[in-house]
Amino acid sequence: MNRLLPIEWLAALRFLNEGRLQTLFIVGGVAVGVGVIVFMSALLDGMQANIFRRVLSSQPHIVISRPKDVARPLRVSHDGQIIVANVQKRSQIVASLDQWRKVREQMRRRGDIVAVSPTAGGSGFAIRGDASQSISLVGIDPQEYAKIVPLPDKLVAGTFRLTTTDMIVGTQLADDLGVRVGDKLRVATASGASATLSIAAIFDLGSKGVNQRNVYVELATAQNLLNLVGGVSNIDLTVADPFRAEEIAQQIGGQTGLLAESWIKTNNQFFLGLNAQKFSSYLIRVFVGLSVAAGIASVLVVSVVQRSKEIGILRAMGGSRGQVLRVFLIQGAVVGLAGSLVGSALGTLLLEVWRLAARNPDGTPMFAVSVDYGLYLWAAVLATLTGLVAAVTPAVRAARLDPVAAIRG
Known part of the structure; x- marks a missing residue:
């Protein structure tokens, strides 16, 4: 199977395997970030849906009535x-x-x-x-x-x-x-x-x-x-x-x-509160994503320093700058994808624990929480892209290494 893989993939996987401890740390960091995002997304969506259902279950979305008599x-x-x-x-x-x-x-x-x-x-x-x-x-x-x-x-x-x-x-x-x-x-x-x-x-x-x-x-x-x-x-x-x-x-x-009044107008403070909650949840996800990206980038920068001789040998054997660049981009994408898979499982586990722990005094669930399976797909895609973006700077640095200077150390 190794013969079927391009040299970039072989080098990337070898680097990840040789630095197992670093790889585990970075995959764990991505997993924690993705797990938090999955857990919070499902929890906030369930909370908003519960509040939304309670408020709108007793009123129509729009009421049409006669215009008010003018003064x-x-x-x-x-x-x-x-x-x-x-x-x-x-x-x-x-x-x-x-x-x-x-x-x-x-x-x-x-x-x-x-x-x-x-x-x-x-x-x-x-x-x-x-x-x-x-x-x-x-x-x-x-x-x-x-x-x-x-x-x-x-x-x-x-x-x-x-x-x-x-x-x-x-x-x-x-x-x-x-x-x-x-x-x-x-x-x-x-x-x-x-x-x-x-x-x-x-x-x-x-x-x-x-x-x-x-x-x-x-x-x-x-x-x-x-x-x-x-x-x-x-x-x-x-x-x-x-x-x-x-x-x-x-x-x-x-x-x-006629006069048409919506629930948004008659419940303006509630609507503003929902929007504020959604905005704050987006900010939390963005900052978690940035922290994950910073973690991937920092570990890959260290990997470039540690693998400088291997990179020099790869260049001396005819490897192009583009191949070296792709080696580290592949590493970023792989750890991002692996972290997203582990993180999705972690987020699901946290939701199960929350369902068991968060109960009303009568024993019924506090509110229904479910995960949209599309969220797992988006988590995998975004974590992979985050890994790619985070690997750009280390990859460019590795591609610019002079082969002779790298081998000499």
Whole structure:
């Protein structure tokens, strides 16, 4: 097999074999760096996905509603000029979206939107005996809305069923009013309408405010209670790429003339926190990569000094500068690749240890962590390239050695 290998490969592998201790140190350094990158990448991705899922599991990516009523001047002169700058904002009333069915069909035709659900929402009161609680009444089409917010997966009691006489309430509201599945509550709204509904299920969306406030009813029920017969107040959307939600919302606003608000706008601090976390993780990976490259370069520089006589002999036997250059580039690539393979195994082992150690008080995993197998491929490619780049300076130095001076030492 050795006869099939070019002289550069034979020399590179021989140098690595003769300096086993150095080779082991450099491969170990690369392995630690790659292991840290694999472990941190999987851990941070899992953490971000968990936080992202928890925040967005209780809300749509984009909400389309009527534009806010504009403010009006309080005083105007006889010629129509405003003479008093004081402006009073009009009170906002629950009103239906104009031509909402047409807007819904437009949204369904967009390739970047995966789910569309019209809703009728407004404020009201849940009343049981002498106790009452202010609520946010949300009328939904159960099948469509489940694609926006996975309510069936969030139920802690009852079944996901909504008829004109059913309601689904949160755990906090159920505790406050002392009710459970099968009990009845009277729901009243500012329009003067009221209805007595039966609790079909109780949900937990992971937010005390949402669990205390949101009450889900069938769309027709909410339309009657909110005096929106045949109308809807919002159209909720889920997009294919949540991080493009604000861009898509602006496009929708320009297309329809309606108010389109994305989760990025309504959760701006959370979005900025996610971006900061991603940026910091990238910086950590870059600095780990730089430290790995520095380690490879330093060891290969020492190898050039130690192998100067062999390099001189190789040149004296007719070896070209290019061949000497390739010898050390091959060494850098080999140790980078070997280190990436060992590091990937080390990162996977660390993730398994973390899965066993990181547990909630009830014994369940803190959050799901999985490794994209493409990460292993990228780790191997980047570590190999890092080894090549780190070997450039030592390789150039070796190629420039004078054969006679090198042999004489």
